[in-house]
Amino acid sequence: MLDDRAKMLLKTLVERYIADGQPVGSRTLSRTSGLELSPATIRNVMSDLEELGLIVSPHTSAGRVPTARGYRMFVDAMLTTRVQGAGRDAVDTLPAPLIEPDQPKRVIANAAQVLSSLSHFVGVITTPRKPSVFRHMEFLRLGERRILLILVSPDGDVQNRVLFTAKDYGQGELQEASNYLNSHCAGLSIEAMRERIKSEVDTLRVEISTLMQSAVQAGSEAVDEESQRVVVVGERNLLEVSDFGTDLGSLRKMFDVFEQKTQLMRLLDGSSRAEGVSIYIGGETGVVPFEELSVVSAPYEVHGQIVGTLGVIGPTRMAYDRMIQIVDVTARLVGNALSQK
Incomplete structure (x- = not known):
């Protein structure tokens, strides 16, 4: 435990180092801390x-x-955020497609771009x-x-799959299978x-049951293919960060993380189970195993249900209060836009 001093x-x-990027000496602390302490103390x-x-x-x-x-101690115990000031700027500079629900894919793409533009780091969002x-087969x-x-x-998206079957089905048999699935499984x-198909296999003709099982398998594969993806924008911004802009080894490892998006998905999936903004600092996670990187993320909701996560990835020397506000406001606006669809 630390005392108040x-x-x-x-x-x-921490605040001076975030602002200046230079090691902080006792003389600087004496001038800026507001405490009447001797340099020796x-x-x-x-x-x-x-x-x-x-x-x-x-x-x-x-x-x-x-x-x-x-x-971590600074963020957990000392940081106070305000929804005014820097965070409020996020609302004023958001582009119309992020607020208009007409094109959900553009909402997602623009959210990642906004996060990157406002933070000057990397913006990420899961679809x-x-x-x-x-609803229908x-x-x-x-x-x-x-x-x-x-x-x-249910939301009207249409996917097509070609099935190759051992038996040649007539259109009448296909219509019978369609009618059953739409009546009993929609x-x-x-x-x-x-x-349900397994439990009622005895009442179904073998050929129809086999066709339905093939349809369910194809539907499962379609869901897997359309599962969550992560959109990443602004990786090149890290080249401008003085903290590691000259360390080619670290940059190479970081870019590998952005290319292997399944790692980012695991990190963002973890923060989707948290309430509000989450902050991962340095090597606290195996997903972003670098002392120099931090992640500020938050889940977003559609119709009251958490459906995705967004955030900012940047150096540990970042203005956490501003990043928290940017991420929080963007998450709320994305959720509001998609809930209007």
Whole structure:
């Protein structure tokens, strides 16, 4: 536990380092902390903070910089955010497509662009999670042992799948299977459809049952293909960050993370289960295993249900109060826009 004096000096040091990007010395802390302390006292406190692993002294400077642990304490215990000021700017500069619900894909793309533009770092957003439910299924005969399966989701999205069957079905048989599925399975999840067909297999003709099982399998594959994706914008902004702009090894590893988007999906999926804004600092996660990177993220809701996550990825030396406001406001606006669809 830190006393109030140590907390104030740590807070001041982190804020100065975020603002200036230079190691902070005892003289600077004496001028800016507002505490009437001698340089010797400040040096003693800084030594204590260093022993606790909250700050560190670079080899090239007598000043100190915060560690990932120091940033975490700063964010968790000391940071106060306001929805005015810098965060309010986010609302004023959002483009119309983010607010208009006409084109959901543009809302998602523009949200990632806005996050990147306002933060000057990397903007990420997952596309809305789609339920594995179909409103309507239709079979059409394409030729011998080739069938077109038409899948219509509750929101009107249409997907087509070509089925290759062992038996040649007539259009009458295909219509029979369509009628059964639409009468008994419309609105069910893929798993529920599979279980219902299994439970009623004795009452169905073998050929029709086989065709329905093929349709359920194709529907499951369609859901997997249309599952959540992550949109990433602004990776090149990290090249301009002085903290690691000259470290080619770190940059290469970071760009690998952005290319392997399944890793980002795991991170964002974790923050989708949290309430409000989440902050991951330095190497706190195996997904972004770099001391120099932090992630500020928040889930967004459609009709009261969490369907995706968005956020900003940047250096640990970022203005966390501003990033929190940008992410929070954008998440609310994306949710509002998509809920109007």
